[in-house]
Every structure is written in structure tokens, then in C-alpha cells.
Amino acid sequence: MTSLPKSTERKLGLVIDLDVCVGCHACVTNCKAWNTSGYGAPLADESPYGNDPSGVWLNRIHSFETEKGEMNALVHFPKSCLHCDDAPCVTVCPTGASYKRVSDGIVLVDEAKCMGCGLCAWACPYGAREMDPTEGVMKKCTLCVDRIYNKNLPEEDREPACVRTCPTNARFFGDLSDPDSEVSKLVANREAVDLMPEQETNPVNQYLLPTERYGAEQLGSPDFNLASLATQKPGGILSWIDNLFNGN
Amino acid sequence: MHPAVSIIVFSTFSGVGFGICFWLGVLGPNANAQTVIIAGFFGLVLAVIGLLSSLFHLRRPARAVRALSQWRSSWLSREGVMAIVTLSCVFLFLVGRFFNLFIDLVTILAVLMSLLSLATVYSTAMIYTQLKAIPAWHTILTPLVYIGFALLSGMAFIFSFMSSLLGDGMLLVNLVLLLGSWGIWFLWVLRSDRIGLGSSNVETATGLGKFGNITPFEPPHLGPNYLTREMGYTLPRSKSRLLRATTLTIGLVIPLLLFCFIFFSSIPWLVEVFKFLYFCSAFAGIFISRWLFFAEARHTTMLYYRKE
Numbered sequence: 001m002t003s004l005p006k007s008t009e010r011k012l013g014l015v016i017d018l019d020v021c022v023g024c025h026a027c028v029t030n031c032k033a034w035n036t037s038g039y040g041a042p043l044a045d046e047s048p049y050g051n052d053p054s055g056v057w058l059n060r061i062h063s064f065e066t067e068k069g070e071m072n073a074l075v076h077f078p079k080s081c082l083h084c085d086d087a088p089c090v091t092v093c094p095t096g097a098s099y100k101r102v103s104d105g106i107v108l109v110d111e112a113k114c115m116g117c118g119l120c121a122w123a124c125p126y127g128a129r130e131m132d133p134t135e136g137v138m139k140k141c142t143l144c145v146d147r148i149y150n151k152n153l154p155e156e157d158r159e160p161a162c163v164r165t166c167p168t169n170a171r172f173f174g175d176l177s178d179p180d181s182e183v184s185k186l187v188a189n190r191e192a193v194d195l196m197p198e199q200e201t202n203p204v205n206q207y208l209l210p211t212e213r214y215g216a217e218q219l220g221s222p223d224f225n226l227a228s229l230a231t232q233k234p235g236g237i238l239s240w241i242d243n244l245f246n247g248n
Numbered sequence: 249m250h251p252a253v254s255i256i257v258f259s260t261f262s263g264v265g266f267g268i269c270f271w272l273g274v275l276g277p278n279a280n281a282q283t284v285i286i287a288g289f290f291g292l293v294l295a296v297i298g299l300l301s302s303l304f305h306l307r308r309p310a311r312a313v314r315a316l317s318q319w320r321s322s323w324l325s326r327e328g329v330m331a332i333v334t335l336s337c338v339f340l341f342l343v344g345r346f347f348n349l350f351i352d353l354v355t356i357l358a359v360l361m362s363l364l365s366l367a368t369v370y371s372t373a374m375i376y377t378q379l380k381a382i383p384a385w386h387t388i389l390t391p392l393v394y395i396g397f398a399l400l401s402g403m404a405f406i407f408s409f410m411s412s413l414l415g416d417g418m419l420l421v422n423l424v425l426l427l428g429s430w431g432i433w434f435l436w437v438l439r440s441d442r443i444g445l446g447s448s449n450v451e452t453a454t455g456l457g458k459f460g461n462i463t464p465f466e467p468p469h470l471g472p473n474y475l476t477r478e479m480g481y482t483l484p485r486s487k488s489r490l491l492r493a494t495t496l497t498i499g500l501v502i503p504l505l506l507f508c509f510i511f512f513s514s515i516p517w518l519v520e521v522f523k524f525l526y527f528c529s530a531f532a533g534i535f536i537s538r539w540l541f542f543a544e545a546r547h548t549t550m551l552y553y554r555k556e
Contacts (some may be wrong), residue, residue, distance in 0.1 A: 017422050018456075028468075052471050060468035064450070066461030072307025077454060078416055079552060080493035088380060089333030094325035095314035098537045113314055119479065122249070125448065127475040136307030193455030196548065198447040200382055207455050 002093040002095050004086060008105035011177040013204035014163065015186050017210050018168040023076030026173060027162035031059040034161035039146040040111045041135035053121055056130045056142045059162055068240050075210060078161070081128035082195060082203030083107050083139035088121035089129060105204060106145055110136045125199045176204055249382065250481045251542035258302035258536050259372055262331065263394065265295025266365040267402020268475040271339045273362030277355045279413050281345050286450055287410045292335060323378050327371035334364040368399040381548045383446030385519015389436045396429030397534045408527035423507065426530070430500045433537060437492065445548055445556060453551040467553055479547035491540055
């Protein structure tokens with residue numbers, strides 16, 4: 001049944017730290033690599049090469065410019081399925097292919113039942129679902145359900161591919177219903193947000209906002225002067241090297 | 249949203265088909281059996297054409313029968329179930345009228361047929377109305393527009409081809425339907441222009457609102473993808489205005505003029521031609537308005553991809 005469960009035993013999900021993400025696309029690549037050979041049909045590429053490449057990806061990195069006062073900042077913004085508590089994509093499904101698991105809250109598609117109508121992709125306000133052009137079924141983030149419980153993998157690999165590969169530790173995986181989990185502590189200690197709360201989807205995944213460490217206030221202040229760093233006279237051995245190259 | 253022909257044909261043809269069935273339920277229990285059966289046949293055929301057209305939107309149409317299973321939660325599923333129940337009811341009604349069987353039952357079937365036809369068109373509309381991610385569709389006006397157009401096109405069909413079913417008062421009913429349904433459409437358009445993406449914007453989409461104005465900087469990739477192809481369809485404002493004016497002209501103004509001609513013309517064959525044109529024009533107007541329904545709809549997903 002594509003009715004949503006009243007509650008789930010756990011809420012597995014991701015916490016994404018926008019302060020740390022550098023937009024390297026490693027998570028995107030590893031997601032594609034794992035999921036094209038993992039759960040369900042491969043992730044098709046209608047056109048992998050050439051001038052107009054196109055394919056299915058379950059995780060994509062956008063970037064946004066923030067503008068406050070005179071200073072702008074760039075925020076890299078990874079986006080994948082948020083495994084919402086009130087997932088609108090599940091209830092619209094006419095075939096029973098979309099479902100949310102009671103045991104861990106993961107939203108999945110049973111590809112053997114999907115008829116490829118695409119209504120779930122329309123229902124998702126975030127654009128987390130993409131139609132597979134060759135299989136004709138809907139693809140979405142599975143939270144690497146074939147990794148996180150996989151006893152054949154070493155224990156450190158039993159987390160989503162995107163989290164495992166992130167070189168800057170911007171992505172965390174865990175149970176957001178357990179207040180003692182690492183992810184819940186992050187959410188409690190940092191400023192965490194739901195995406196589009198007005199859509200009333202109650203997303204499980206949380207985004208940690210950039211801290212104001214490098215905010216406009218500091219960069220724009222007269223005390224913070226990069227030029228003053230450049231004119232400092234070196235001393236000691238650095239002075240000797242400096243003289244060697246400059247010839248005076 | 250991408251205006252897929254299969255879906256536009258689905259909702260307009262099933263609309264006129266079930267519209268005809270609705271009016272047959274109202275007019276048909278006592279009217280001339282032969283005319284009722286011919287009209288009912290057209291109703292069934294048009295509704296079935298619409299329903300079959302929806303299969304062309306599926307990537308795996310062979311699994312379509314599964315779509316009847318989730319009626320507890322899904323409007324698309326409910327639409328499928330309701331359509332089949334309604335068509336069965338219409339079929340039984342026509343069989344009853346044809347063989348002059350179960351006369352008492354036919355009256356009950358007629359009432360049932362009208363109610364079920366309305367419920368089916370309502371379910372069709374709810375497939376789109378339920379989507380909160382497309383604020384322009386998420387309003388009670390959407391099912392009203394769908395029901396209004398189904399009743400109008402169904403009545404126009406009967407008026408054009410089987411006007412012997414209609415009494416004199418039906419000229420007035422036609423006029424009321426014509427003005428009423430386009431009136432609701434006009435309200436829908438006004439609301440959709442005003443609502444835009446509702447309370448969603450790039451600040452809520454990214455959660456970065458406290459950092460001031462947010463603008464999309466780089467998309468994840470240079471080319472289009474399924475999401476931008478499906479939800480990123482945009483109609484230039486000038487084109488939109490032109491098409492809206494065309495819709496109103498073909499769907500409302502021309503039918504109104506034809507109405508006057510029919511009323512005042514004394515040449516019988518000319519009246520028949522005008523009646524034929526009346527249905528064609530009204531239906532073409534509804535068809536273009538349904539194309540616009542999709543083409544102009546904006547989806548919140550695009551907030552991540554471009555400045556909306």
C-alpha cells in the first residue's frame with residue numbers, strides 16, 4: 001500500500017554540512033558508480049559523451065550565491081532524496097511501487113511494480129526522482145540500502161556511498177530519531193534546516209547552515225587587509241632565501 | 249510542466265466522454281432509445297480514447313493494470329477504478345435501453361451514471377490538484393474547471409449531434425455552461441498568475457534565507473536532465489497572452505456567435521453546420537486551455553536550477 005506509515009521505528013537519513021562542502025562532486029560520482037551496479041536496474045546514461053550529455057543521477061550538486069551587503073559567498077549545495085516523513089511521492093503512486101519502510105524510514109521504489117507514469121517525480125517538490133530512460137522505471141536515492149546492512153562489506157563501508165567518499169566530511173549518515181546519534185547531536189549543536197518547510201513534507205535529511213566564520217562582516221572590515229600581509233618583511237632563513245632570489 | 253499530448257488528450261477526451269454520459273443520465277431515461285444509444289456509444293468511445301491515450305504516457309504500459317490497486321491513497325488509482333466502474337454502468341444502462349430491459353433499474357442506473365461520471369472527472373482533476381509542488385494546480389478551482397469543461401463539452405456534443413434529446417430550455421443550459429465554465433477558467437488563470445510558486449522560493453528551497461538574497465550560481469551540469477525537461481518547460485509571456493486570447497476566442501467568443509446564428513438562422517442545413525462548428529470550436533478551445541494548464545504550470549524543483 002502506498003499509504004504512509006504513521007511512524008517509523010528509526011529515521012535513517014543524511015546530515016549535510018554546507019559549511020564544509022567544497023562542491024568536488026566526489027559524492028555524485030561515487031553515488032553513480034555504486035548505484036549503477038547495485039540495487040535495481042543500472043542508472044542509464046542516454047548520452048554519456050558528446051555535446052549534449054544526459055543521464056540519471058540520484059545526487060546532484062548545485063551552487064548558490066549569497067548576497068548580503070557588499071560581500072558575496074558561494075555555497076555548494078548537494079541534493080538527493082530527503083526521505084521525508086510525509087513523502088508526497090509515496091501517496092500519489094497508483095501501483096504500490098513507492099513505499100516508505102516502517103523499520104528505518106527509507107523511501108524506496110519497487111522497480112518490478114513501477115509502470116513509469118512519472119507522477120511521483122511531479123509530486124516531489126525537490127526533484128529527487130528521475131525516470132530511467134532505458135528501464136522505464138523511476139529511480140531515486142535508496143540511502144544505499146544495499147550497503148548499510150550489507151554483512152559482506154567491512155563495517156566502515158556500511159554507510160551510503162556518498163558519505164563514505166566525501167573527502168571533506170561534509171556528509172553524515174545515521175538515525176535522526178535517536179537523540180544520542182552523531183547526526184542528532186550535529187543537528188542539535190549546529191543550525192540545521194529543513195528544505196522547503198512550507199511544503200509540509202517533513203524531510204528527514206537535515207542541512208547544516210554555513211557558519212558566519214568567513215562572513216561578510218570580517219572580510220569587509222578595514223582590519224582584515226590582505227595587502228598588509230604581502231608587505232611584511234621576512235626574517236631569518238626566509239630573509240636569506242628572499243635575498244638570494246631577489247639579488248639584493 | 250512539459251505539455252505531453254498523451255495527457256492532454258486523456259483529460260479532454262475522457263472529459264467530453266464522461267460529460268456526455270452525465271447528460272445522458274439526466275436526459276436519457278425517457279428519451280428516444282435509438283438516439284440515446286448512439287449518444288451513449290459516442291460517450292463510451294470518447295472516454296475510452298482518452299483513457300487509452302493516458303497509457304501512452306507510461307513508460308511501461310504493460311503494468312498499467314497495477315494502477316488500480318492503490319485506490320486507498322492515490323488519486324490516479326482512484327481515477328482508473330472510477331473510470332472502469334462508470335463505463336460499466338454506462339454500458340449496462342445502454343444495454344437496458346437497447347433491449348428495453350429492467351426499466352426500473354435503468355432509471356437508477358441513469359442517476360448512478362451521472363454521479364459516477366462527475367466523480368470520475370473529479371478524480372482526474374485531483375491527480376493534478378493534489379500536487380502541492382505545483383501551486384497553480386493546488387486549488388479547488390482545478391476540479392471545478394475540469395468538471396465545468398466536461399459538462400460543457402458533453403452538452404455541446406449532444407447539442408451539436410443529437411439535439412432531438414434536448415428540450416427548448418437546453419439553449420439556456422448551453423449558454424449558462426459556456427459562460428460559467430469559462431468564467432471559472434478565468435478565475436483559475438487569475439489565481440495561477442497571482443500564486444506563482446506560492447510560499448516557496450529559493451531561500452526556503454536552500455534554507456539559506458538568513459544570508460540575504462540567494463541566486464542559483466551554477467547548475468549541477470551544463471545540459472538538461474529528466475527534471476528540467478519535465479518541469480522546466482517555459483512559455484514566453486507574450487506567447488502565453490496570445491494563446492490565452494486564442495483559447496477564449498475559440499472556446500467562448502466563436503461559440504457565442506455561432507449560438508446567435510443558430511438562434512436566428514432559418515435555413516435548416518446551415519443550422520446543422522453551425523451546430524457542428526459549435527462543438528468543434530468549444531472543444532478546440534478546451535483543448536488549448538488544457539495545453540496551457542500544463543505548459544504554464546511552474547514546479548518548485550526549478551528553484552534549484554534557475555532564477556524563477
